[in-house]
Amino acid sequence: MSGARIEVIERNCKGCSICVEFCPKDVLEMDVFVVKVVRPEDCIKCMQCELLCPDFAIKVHDE
Amino acid sequence: MAKKSALVQGNQACAQGAIYAGCKFFGGYPITPSTEVAEEMSAMLPKVGGKFIQMEDEIGAIASVIGASLAGAKALTATSGPGFSLKQELIGYACIAEVPCVIINVMRGGPSTGMPTGPGQSDVMQARWGTHGDHAAIALVPQSIQEIFTETVRAFNLAEKYRMPVQVLFDEIVGHMRERIEYPEPGELEVIDREAPTAAPGEYKPYDASKGLVPPLAAFGAGHKFHVTGLNKAEDGFPTTKAELVAAEEVRQIQKVECEEARADIESNEEYMLEDADVVLWAYGSSARSARYAVNELRKEGIKAGLFRPITLWPFPVKRTAELAEQAKAIIVPEMNLGQMIYEVERVAQNKCIIDGVHRVDGDPLNPGQIMDKVKEVI
Amino acid sequence: MAYDYEKSIRPGKLPHIWCPGCGHGIVMKGLIRAMDACELDREKTTIVSGIGCASRLPGYLDACTLHTAHGRAAAFATGVKLTNPEMNVICCGGDGDGTAIGGNHFIHACRRNINITYVIMNNYIYGMTGGQFSPCTPTGMKASTTPYGNPDPTFDISKLAIGAGATFVARTTAAHPREIDKLITQGIKHKGMSVIEVLDDCPTSYGRRNKFRSVIDMMKRLKKDAVPAKAAAKMTPEQLEGKFLTGVLYHETDKPEYTEQYDALIKRVQEGA
Ligand SMILES: Cc1ncc(C[n+]2csc(CCOP(=O)(O)OP(=O)(O)O)c2C)c(N)n1
Ligand code: SF4
Ligand code: SF4
Ligand code: SF4
Ligand SMILES: [Mg+2]
Numbered sequence: 001m002s003g004a005r006i007e008v009i010e011r012n013c014k015g016c017s018i019c020v021e022f023c024p025k026d027v028l029e030m031d032v033f034v035v036k037v038v039r040p041e042d043c044i045k046c047m048q049c050e051l052l053c054p055d056f057a058i059k060v061h062d063e
Numbered sequence: 064m065a066k067k068s069a070l071v072q073g074n075q076a077c078a079q080g081a082i083y084a085g086c087k088f089f090g091g092y093p094i095t096p097s098t099e100v101a102e103e104m105s106a107m108l109p110k111v112g113g114k115f116i117q118m119e120d121e122i123g124a125i126a127s128v129i130g131a132s133l134a135g136a137k138a139l140t141a142t143s144g145p146g147f148s149l150k151q152e153l154i155g156y157a158c159i160a161e162v163p164c165v166i167i168n169v170m171r172g173g174p175s176t177g178m179p180t181g182p183g184q185s186d187v188m189q190a191r192w193g194t195h196g197d198h199a200a201i202a203l204v205p206q207s208i209q210e211i212f213t214e215t216v217r218a219f220n221l222a223e224k225y226r227m228p229v230q231v232l233f234d235e236i237v238g239h240m241r242e243r244i245e246y247p248e249p250g251e252l253e254v255i256d257r258e259a260p261t262a263a264p265g266e267y268k269p270y271d272a273s274k275g276l277v278p279p280l281a282a283f284g285a286g287h288k289f290h291v292t293g294l295n296k297a298e299d300g301f302p303t304t305k306a307e308l309v310a311a312e313e314v315r316q317i318q319k320v321e322c323e324e325a326r327a328d329i330e331s332n333e334e335y336m337l338e339d340a341d342v343v344l345w346a347y348g349s350s351a352r353s354a355r356y357a358v359n360e361l362r363k364e365g366i367k368a369g370l371f372r373p374i375t376l377w378p379f380p381v382k383r384t385a386e387l388a389e390q391a392k393a394i395i396v397p398e399m400n401l402g403q404m405i406y407e408v409e410r411v412a413q414n415k416c417i418i419d420g421v422h423r424v425d426g427d428p429l430n431p432g433q434i435m436d437k438v439k440e441v442i
Numbered sequence: 443m444a445y446d447y448e449k450s451i452r453p454g455k456l457p458h459i460w461c462p463g464c465g466h467g468i469v470m471k472g473l474i475r476a477m478d479a480c481e482l483d484r485e486k487t488t489i490v491s492g493i494g495c496a497s498r499l500p501g502y503l504d505a506c507t508l509h510t511a512h513g514r515a516a517a518f519a520t521g522v523k524l525t526n527p528e529m530n531v532i533c534c535g536g537d538g539d540g541t542a543i544g545g546n547h548f549i550h551a552c553r554r555n556i557n558i559t560y561v562i563m564n565n566y567i568y569g570m571t572g573g574q575f576s577p578c579t580p581t582g583m584k585a586s587t588t589p590y591g592n593p594d595p596t597f598d599i600s601k602l603a604i605g606a607g608a609t610f611v612a613r614t615t616a617a618h619p620r621e622i623d624k625l626i627t628q629g630i631k632h633k634g635m636s637v638i639e640v641l642d643d644c645p646t647s648y649g650r651r652n653k654f655r656s657v658i659d660m661m662k663r664l665k666k667d668a669v670p671a672k673a674a675a676k677m678t679p680e681q682l683e684g685k686f687l688t689g690v691l692y693h694e695t696d697k698p699e700y701t702e703q704y705d706a707l708i709k710r711v712q713e714g715a
Contacts, residue, residue, distance in 0.1 A: 011456075014461075016463035017463075018658065045443070051468075052468060052616075052661075054460065054464055054465065054466070055456075055457060055460075055462075055467055057457075060444055062443040062444075088521065109711040110711055110712060112708055116521075118550070122547075127520050127521030127524070130490070130525070131522065133521075135526070138521070138525075152511055153511060264485070283506040284486055284506065284526050288506055288507075290500070290509070291507070292509040293509065
């Protein structure tokens with residue numbers, strides 16, 4: 001399942017890794033200080049990353 | 064038609080003046096000898112559709128007053144000694160955020176609980192420098208019941224016009240004294256309402272001083288979304304640490320009160336028999352009543368005494384005090400404290416004449432005899 | 443899908459000042475979603491805070507915002523609300539701000555049952571000043587002023603609010619983001635004083651000192667120790683040891699709301715009754 005486009009707003013990301021840790025599908029990884037979308041095709045659009053990001057830095061769009 | 068008149072207490076007259084000025088909110092906490100102001104407001108405000116709230120302490124009281132003012136109401140609080148101390152932090156907030164409000168302080172002895180039922184004039188320096196940081200201050204010091212009414216009205220006018228807290232200080236003697244007062248008709252005394260901003264919503268900047276030292280203040284809920292903070296801020300109201308902006312704003316906030324034009328507007332004094340005076344009694348509030356009596360008695364004895372009575376204590380009447388120091392042999396400052404305004408008089412007089420004080424802090428008013436004795440001792 | 447937070451945030455204000463992983467940002471997003479769910483007209487909404495990291499929240503939101511002095515949010519808000527009862531008034535701030543220096547105003551706003559929604563971000567610490575203990579720091583934990591462990595007993599903010607007379611009280615955590623907006627929405631819609639306690643994390647001033655390896659550790663703890671109030675009813679005291687309850691903890695609709703009471707008083711006085 002996918003059809004998700006995950007947008008990272010790098011300017012806002014502070015690299016806390018909350019999104020990475022709470023993504024149930026390991027879609028995301030840390031790239032030193034910012035988050036990187038590595039397996040977008042696995043995303044189930046649960047929105048956890050977007051809801052939990054304290055910094056308005058990640059958005060899950062419907063494609 | 065004869066004007067309406069009544070025999071009322073100073074504290075009541077204060078509340079009546081507030082209503083005349085259009086006050087619509089009172090937040091307070093009871094304390095002797097100011098409590099009657101709250102009692103009177105609790106009875107009168109609902110009649111005019113206003114709100115009265117007894118808060119949990121004096122800090123909450125002034126906080127509620129600042130909140131009410133930001134929501135658009137003319138707002139008042141009243142207190143005495145210990146309560147005045149508690150309010151200091153938020154008086155500073157109203158200064159820096161530039162929120163109009165009126166603070167009544169019916170002075171008693173101190174420090175601490177001191178003498179709750181006795182009069183005092185020992186908060187006059189606190190009225191100037193009580194809150195931390197640089198700031199301007201306006202304090203009015205009426206001496207009679209009639210004047211408490213009119214000065215309370217003027218306090219609201221100045222608060223709205225200069226967008227800041229204005230303090231009215233009187234003491235237990237006039238607060239609790241009853242005198243006949245003649246009520247001004249509606250419209251007889253000037254009542255100044257807050258100037259609303261003309262900026263379109265979205266463009267309003269609460270501290271944009273490009274059109275004058277006092278930018279207009281919008282009310283929350285009137286269509287402008289803006290930010291208010293106690294931090295140093297830029298003209299848009301948001302915090303800044305940019306040195307030049309911080310300094311410029313602080314200077315403007317003092318200038319708006321202390322520039323020559325504002326001083327001329329805010330200062331108010333009464334002068335009595337000063338034309339040829341050798342001795343000037345520099346007295347304010349209820350002490351000025353004894354001083355005036357003393358002037359009359361001294362004149363009978365051939366001593367050329369006169370009275371200078373500031374009605375606006377802050378900003379300090381620098382110019383007139385300096386002129387009187389040139390003219391007179393001596394300036395005597397009677398105060399119900401151990402010496403506060405006398406230091407300011409000394410600073411301004413610059414050794415041009417003798418300066419001496421008459422002090423009393425035992426709970427009794429300064430009497431004319433004491434003042435006369437001091438005058439005779441000095442000259 | 444992707445939520446439009448930006449329309450509620452003042453242009454140019456992001457990134458915000460909070461540290462990486464600080465829970466306050468999660469709460470702010472929940473508050474925005476709740477304000478949207480309630481369709482609050484931002485021109486008729488005043489958001490009031492005290493001083494502290496949490497209290498910086500209003501500055502980001504495009505509304506009437508009032509950043510007051512340490513502890514005084516509830517008292518300022520009371521003045522705003524009583525003057526203009528039509529105004530939506532929301533308070534927000536930290537545990538220290540609301541329950542230490544501002545404790546008196548907080549309990550009295552609850553007692554009056556004034557129609558204000560108070561979102562209190564409880565990170566167990568004075569974050570802004572570098573991690574001194576607050577009335578909510580658990581006993582035994584480390585803070586910069588409890589180097590030997592905190593000797594003080596702690597406040598339960600929700601219980602305090604209920605005891606003081608608030609009529610809608612709920613608790614959740616930053617690790618339960620959907621519940622944040624659900625509960626704040628209920629709080630805003632409730633007529634009377636509503637308190638929503640959101641337990642969140644201060645990785646910088648609390649986590650580090652108390653051997654949480656990371657903010658993830660702290661978030662996991664919030665998830666693990668949260669017990670929905672309904673589920674708790676079926677649990678034994680042993681099972682509840684070390685846990686806290688979440689969800690709506692108290693809801694009462696009979697107590698009169700303060701500004702309505704005062705308006706009724708005005709009417710009575712003006713009619714000369
Ligand atoms: C009168 C006063 N006393 C003390 C302070 C210093 N101070 C600023 S924020 C703060 C603590 C804030 O803690 P909390 O409310 O829990 O917010 P957090 O920073 O944890 O989000 C303190 C003690 C102050 N600003 N004003
Ligand atoms: S929406 Fe869910 S599955 Fe997709 S990236 Fe975010 S957390 Fe992972
Ligand atoms: S949660 Fe947000 S700030 Fe933290 S790493 Fe992910 S995108 Fe960045
Ligand atoms: S110090 Fe703590 S509360 Fe303050 S921003 Fe950092 S993490 Fe958040
Ligand atoms: Mg805290």
